[in-house]
Structure formats: C-alpha cells, structure tokens
Amino acid sequence: MDNKGSVLMQRYELGRLLGQGxxxxxxxxxxxxxxxxxxxxxxxxxxVLKVGMMDQIKREISVMRLVRHPxxxxxxxxxxxxxxxxxxLEYVKGGELFNKVAKGKLKEDAAxxxxxxxxxxxxxxxxxxxxxxxLKPENLLLDxxxxxxxxxxxxxxxxxxxxxDGLLHTTCGTPAYVA
Numbered sequence: 235m236d237n238k239g240s241v242l243m244q245r246y247e248l249g250r251l252l253g254q255g256x257x258x259x260x261x262x263x264x265x266x267x268x269x270x271x272x273x274x275x276x277x278x279x280x281x282v283l284k285v286g287m288m289d290q291i292k293r294e295i296s297v298m299r300l301v302r303h304p305x306x307x308x309x310x311x312x313x314x315x316x317x318x319x320x321x322x323l324e325y326v327k328g329g330e331l332f333n334k335v336a337k338g339k340l341k342e343d344a345a346x347x348x349x350x351x352x353x354x355x356x357x358x359x360x361x362x363x364x365x366x367x368x369l370k371p372e373n374l375l376l377d378x379x380x381x382x383x384x385x386x387x388x389x390x391x392x393x394x395x396x397x398x399d400g401l402l403h404t405t406c407g408t409p410a411y412v413a
C-alpha cells in the first residue's frame with residue numbers, strides 16, 4: 235500500500251517518494267479531510283522484526299511525542315497494519331541542509347541562524363532527556379521559510395534508559411559523523 239495515488243487508511247492520499255532507507259520509505263501525502271501536506275514514513279514491519287529493531291521503533295515514537303518544538307519535525311500520528319507501521323509527520327518543503335551546503339558556502343547570517351535553531355532544538359531535546367545521536371546535514375531539513383527542522387530520531391536515546399553501568403547500550407550514529 236505504498237504506491238503513488240493510493241489512499242491510506244481512508245485518510246491520506248500518497249504522493250511521490252521523498253526518500254528511502256533499509257527499513258522504510260518516506261512519501262509526500264495529502265490529508266484528505268484538511269488538504270494539508272504531510273510526510274508519511276512507511277516502515278516494513280517484517281524487516282524490522284527480523285533484525286530485532288521493534289524496540290528502536292517504539293523508542294522513536296516515544297521520543298517524537300516528547301519533543302514538540304518549532305525546530306523539530308512534528309509527529310502527527312502513528313498508524314499500523316499487519317505488515318506496515320506509518321508515521322504521519324510534518325512535511326518540510328525546503329529539503330535537506332546538506333543540499334544547500336553542497337551548493338557552496340553559506341552566508342554568515344544564514345549559517346548563524348541555522349546554528350542557533352539547531353542549538354535551540356538540541357537544548358530542548360536534552361532538557362527532555364532525549365539524545366538524537368545522529369545529527370548530520372542530511373537530518374537537518376529546511377522549511378519554506380528557511381527555518382531549520384531536526385528530523386530522524388531513529389537512533390535517539392532517552393536518558394531514562396541508561397543501565398546501571400551508566401551506558402545506553404544502543405546503536406549510535408552515522409560512522410562519518412560520530413565524534
């Protein structure tokens with residue numbers, strides 16, 4: 235049920251593919267009641283179960299519900315069928331910061347604005363006990379007004395999930411960006 239033009243749960247008309255990874259595809263979609271554009275992350279339940287990542291999906295949902303902030307992509311709702319999990323997310327029109335940086339050096343005022351918005355989002359997450367752990371230009375989106383939005387909390391962790399040794403015991407980050 236992830237074909238362009240199909241209707242999901244009688245509520246969303248799926249549009250073009252925005253991106254995909256190993257376990258999920260992200261489509262542009264339109265809410266049939268409001269006409270609002272959204273992004274729908276469609277997760278293959280079978281693949282996730284096969285590699286034992288269901289806890290990671292549940293953690294991502296919990297985290298996204300905790301972190302409502304103007305510079306964080308908003309999770310509107312989660313739906314599921316026997317084979318798929320659907321995250322209905324805020325649609326961020328401007329693309330990845332990565333693409334903007336790839337075109338050349340940012341002007342100082344633009345770079346400062348993005349950095350301040352990133353710090354605001356990260357500070358908010360940390361105040362809620364949430365650690366993103368995969369911040370990279372590909373996970374920083376820009377809306378139509380040029381505001382930065384942090385996305386993809388798939389590798390995030392909650393401070394409350396530390397074990398007695400003080401470690402989180404979860405996968406962390408993209409190798410090229412891990413400090």
